[in-house]
Amino acid sequence: MKNEQGRKVGIKDVADRAEVAVSTVSHVLNGTAPISPEVRARVLDAASAIGYLAKRREKAAIAVLRSVLLAVPSDTLPHNEHNLYSWTLLSTLMRECERRAIHIVPLEVDRPRVSGARLVERARAAKVDGILLLNDDRRELLHEIAEARIPAVLMNGEDQEMQIDSVTPGNRFAAQYATNWLIQQGHRSIMHLTWEGRSTIRRRRDGFLDAFRANGLSLETAYIHHAAGYMPEMAEAAIDRWIERHEGMGGITAIFCAADNLALGVMKSLRRNSFAMPEDVSVIGFDGVALGELTSPPLTTVSVPLEHMGNAALHLLEQRIVNANTVLPAHRLELGCKLTIRGSAQTLTSR
Template sequence: MARGAGKVGIKDVAGAADVSVSTVSHVLNGTAPISAEVRARVLDAASDLGYLAKRREKAAIAVIRSILLAVPSDTLPHSQYNLFSWTLLSTLMRECERRSIRVVPLEVDNPVVDAAQLVAEARAQDVDGILLLNEDRPDLLAEIAQSGIPAVLMNGEDQEMQIDSVTPGNRFAARYATNWLISQGHRNILHLTWEGRSTIRRRRDGFLDAFRANGLSLETAYIHHAAGYLPEMGAEAIRRWVDKHQGLGGITAVFCAADNLALGVMTALQQDGFSMPRDLSIVGFDGVALGEFVSPSLTTVSVPLDHIGLSALHLLEQRIVNAAAQPPAHRLELGCRLTVRKSVRVLT
């Protein structure tokens, strides 16, 4: 546990590590070769005293003064259908407030803002960098990259790898969840998705990866499309499947590309007399709060929403600090976890 982190200084670290102040300085700044044993002792002492955390925080505050936050309009109001984006942005805004970072919001889709307008607004506001949420139009990303303004894309993919990005590990997480369903005895699984951006397609890719990894035929890895991600669209899609097959069509589980879809599926099937997980197991993706309170509670892939914005700020800091070196773009994927609840039945 950190002791007196607010008052600790380099002399305290030196005393705790039993080394000179100059040695601590060399270790922390990498300005001289230091033995592994001494280096470890200094870093352990600095961490225990809270000095490392304080030093990082000071550096972060000094680097970023203002950002342009470019977001789609539907991510701003707080509703039960946009909890993914709203939670991400809420955490980001709290961190910016804590660091006294000025945030200039810009809606990019109502009306549609083109690349030149976005770059012009960033220059007019004299921001240190740009954060974009979900907005991965290739032309937009290309012009931002050419502008030289540091930028990070959140929850999106830059196919050309021109700017930094941070996103959930969608493909790996979907593969993990599908592997788990297979380990529970499920072989005929429906993936309910929609024609979304590449981040959503990665979830489909991971679903299929799991079948291949387990040596299973892709003929029982069904892909079914909803019109979008809203619950009523999931309800309509599963009813379309049931009508076409005059029942469940042999599937024992549905892996939904979003919790919203899963909630719609559960509502529709329950209204039509099906019982979950007895008749059908359901898994979602996102880990939004609503899944915890439905019956049965929803098993889901939980995305680290509280860390996406923080990671984006860190990437932006690094881009600003190292601008002269022009480092290649970074693509950061964050690990997700499977939250097992009561919507899945084990098949014998």
């Protein structure tokens, strides 16, 4: 971080901006002496404003974390239009590791299916500082990693026994928020299109039902409909089946999809069956991948902060390494999502 003159900022710059002595800044940042709340707030505001706090943390992170084993399922690696969620998460993580000079040792966990013991063995052989595990939240795998007491963080997955640290989107809360928005727009007969996925996908279903309960609505009009999987063609087939069985939408005015991929298939089926969006049926996705901006109409979706998930996982890993001699409980970090409203959903009463 540099100031306007191109010089690197330091503790003296913080002192000048806060109008205090350099020693006061040192005491505030290191907690070495009691400082009044007003002065402490002024120093921290100044340090934050000129980027000094971020600089201190970054330097500490680089010193703590030198190498990680990145364990990923093989289907997350290809870059294609239906894998943008995992690919975006991984690419932002890789860029952050490159920026920090953190060495990555890759390992595919499903070719062949890797046990927790094998994963730990590979991590120790590579002499890494810790493990980052993406998506794979098999109970036995997580148990073996936890038993080895090696620093590890699960990304985009749930450790239901809370044995290791994890970071994931706030799936349940975000799904409730999106469904609540539809209810506020006047929708009452809403479908949640999902598939038999991992627990993270089930949380989205839970949030969908939570919204009905919170609004005092009957669950009889909260329809759970399953596709065979998360690919668009599977969603298309699922909606085709629904339309054929009900000779139309059966009163459904909105479809909340558990993934953007499903929403793409839903929109294709609705168009082919002569349903207009959003005039006849509103559609909402979940993920916030770039393709949603290019659909017709543009897809309303729950946007997941994928660009922050990798950095959050690295921070959890750093904290675990720093406190290696302390028995700490596992942390589950859920990142807030936002609803990105576009043209595929509208107020029911405006029809």
